[in-house]
Amino acid sequence: MSQADFGRQEIDLAEYEMPGLMMMRRVYGPSKPLEGARIAGCLPLTIETAVLIETLQELGAEVQFCSSHAFGIQDHAMAALVKKGTGVYGWKGETDEEYVWCLDQTVYFPDGKPLNMILDTGGDLTSWVHEKHPDIISGIRGISEETTAGGITLNKLLKEGKLKAPVININDSVTKCKIDNIYGTRESLVDGIKRATDVMLAGKVCVVAGYGDVGKGAAQSLRGFGARVIVTEVDPINALQAAMEGYEVLTMQEAAVKGQIFVTTTGCTKVIRSEHMLAMPDNSILCNAGFFDTEIDVKWLKENAERVNIKPQVDRFKLSNGRHIILLAEGCMVNLGCANGQSSFVMSCSFTNQVLAQMQLWTKHEEYHVGIHRLSKKLDEEVAETHLDHIGVKLTKLDEEQAKYLGVPTNGPFKPEHYRY
Numbered sequence: 001m002s003q004a005d006f007g008r009q010e011i012d013l014a015e016y017e018m019p020g021l022m023m024m025r026r027v028y029g030p031s032k033p034l035e036g037a038r039i040a041g042c043l044p045l046t047i048e049t050a051v052l053i054e055t056l057q058e059l060g061a062e063v064q065f066c067s068s069h070a071f072g073i074q075d076h077a078m079a080a081l082v083k084k085g086t087g088v089y090g091w092k093g094e095t096d097e098e099y100v101w102c103l104d105q106t107v108y109f110p111d112g113k114p115l116n117m118i119l120d121t122g123g124d125l126t127s128w129v130h131e132k133h134p135d136i137i138s139g140i141r142g143i144s145e146e147t148t149a150g151g152i153t154l155n156k157l158l159k160e161g162k163l164k165a166p167v168i169n170i171n172d173s174v175t176k177c178k179i180d181n182i183y184g185t186r187e188s189l190v191d192g193i194k195r196a197t198d199v200m201l202a203g204k205v206c207v208v209a210g211y212g213d214v215g216k217g218a219a220q221s222l223r224g225f226g227a228r229v230i231v232t233e234v235d236p237i238n239a240l241q242a243a244m245e246g247y248e249v250l251t252m253q254e255a256a257v258k259g260q261i262f263v264t265t266t267g268c269t270k271v272i273r274s275e276h277m278l279a280m281p282d283n284s285i286l287c288n289a290g291f292f293d294t295e296i297d298v299k300w301l302k303e304n305a306e307r308v309n310i311k312p313q314v315d316r317f318k319l320s321n322g323r324h325i326i327l328l329a330e331g332c333m334v335n336l337g338c339a340n341g342q343s344s345f346v347m348s349c350s351f352t353n354q355v356l357a358q359m360q361l362w363t364k365h366e367e368y369h370v371g372i373h374r375l376s377k378k379l380d381e382e383v384a385e386t387h388l389d390h391i392g393v394k395l396t397k398l399d400e401e402q403a404k405y406l407g408v409p410t411n412g413p414f415k416p417e418h419y420r421y
């Protein structure tokens with residue numbers, strides 16, 4: 001079986017687990033609402049992203065993509081897309097220079113016309129176009145952003161007055177951040193750690209830096225395997241949540257001497273530094289589940305320790321104190337670098353939000369001024385509802401009396417805008 005045929009087999013399997021995207025094809029495919037849209041995308045090029053790409057095409061868009069992560073690429077999935085003529089630029093293990101080349105290939109389409117929509121993650125493609133192709137920005141109707149870190153990047157662009165197109169940050173959809181970030185991580189983090197190291201988690205001390213959505217999923221997963229989990233946090237609310245869940249909450253300096261496995265999930269920079277690594281027990285395992293690869297000071301490690309590559313995505317460093325650090329995926333997203341990322345069903349929730357955002361920005365662009373928006377609660381609830389049947393959920397209907405009592409419509413929205421799920 002060729003790479004492309006293998007990829008097609010796995011894409012077919014993934015479609016069964018992605019009911020939200022399949023519903024979008026059934027409902028909106030015939031009317032081609034994305035006709036005329038030239039969507040350039042930047043996401044991990046996985047099987048799930050392939051299903052997203054072909055959904056956007058089914059809705060009438062021209063689509064070409066690059067990868068946001070050098071190691072979050074499944075080549076066989078991309079081979080299947082290329083075989084059908086889709087422009088995808090990326091290969092597992094691409095260098096930084098090759099990444100930039102791939103990013104730039106998505107800006108102009110084969111007919112010479114520039115992109116007029118962006119589907120981004122981490123704000124990478126948005127920043128690139130604003131910096132290197134300002135001449136095409138006026139033709140961009142909108143940008144949808146995938147992840148927490150990207151929201152931070154785009155907010156900075158907005159505050160600096162540099163953002164020139166409307167953005168919908170789908171990470172702000174509850175059916176993305178409270179599903180993908182928590183429950184996706186809850187399964188994919190340990191998948192990555194175990195494929196890389198086969199380490200026993202039960203009985204070990206695991207340190208999770210950050211108790212946001214990703215940290216919550218990480219901590220719950222590690223505890224589920226019988227590890228003793230320590231959390232580090234800067235935010236008193238997240239720290240209180242972690243403590244109330246029964247986790248010990250310490251500083252990284254205090255946790256470094258106790259921990260055996262370390263996971264960063266903060267979106268911040270230099271969370272694990274040299275002084276922490278030098279305090280760690282021998283053969284401590286370090287990995288990152290956050291979007292950017294800045295959380296672990298990999299630069300210091302590479303400059304101050306003897307590196308031995310054990311196998312792809314697994315490096316062992318001997319420190320000056322004679323102890324070793326085992327670094328996974330070079331400090332990049334371990335679930336994508338050492339495994340296949342989040343599973344299809346949870347990515348269906350995230351990517352259904354992406355498709356809705358692209359449709360909103362393309363067909364109702366006059367409703368979106370330059371700034372950062374989120375999808376309505378009604379659409380958010382619809383994304384959730386689309387995924388219930390697949391997992392046997394039987395939803396209870398509000399009757400008129402109950403709806404009146406709660407002061408909400410019988411068919412939702414069920415919560416006020418400020419509600420925190």
Ligand SMILES: Nc1nccc2c1ncn2C[C@@H](O)[C@@H](O)C(=O)O
Pocket residue numbers: 043044045046047048049121146147148180181184291335336340341342343347350
């Ligand atoms: N299978 C997959 N396909 C595409 C992207 C994937 C993924 N697994 C994790 N991400 C990253 C997501 O968690 C993304 O929503 C994020 O927030 O970074």
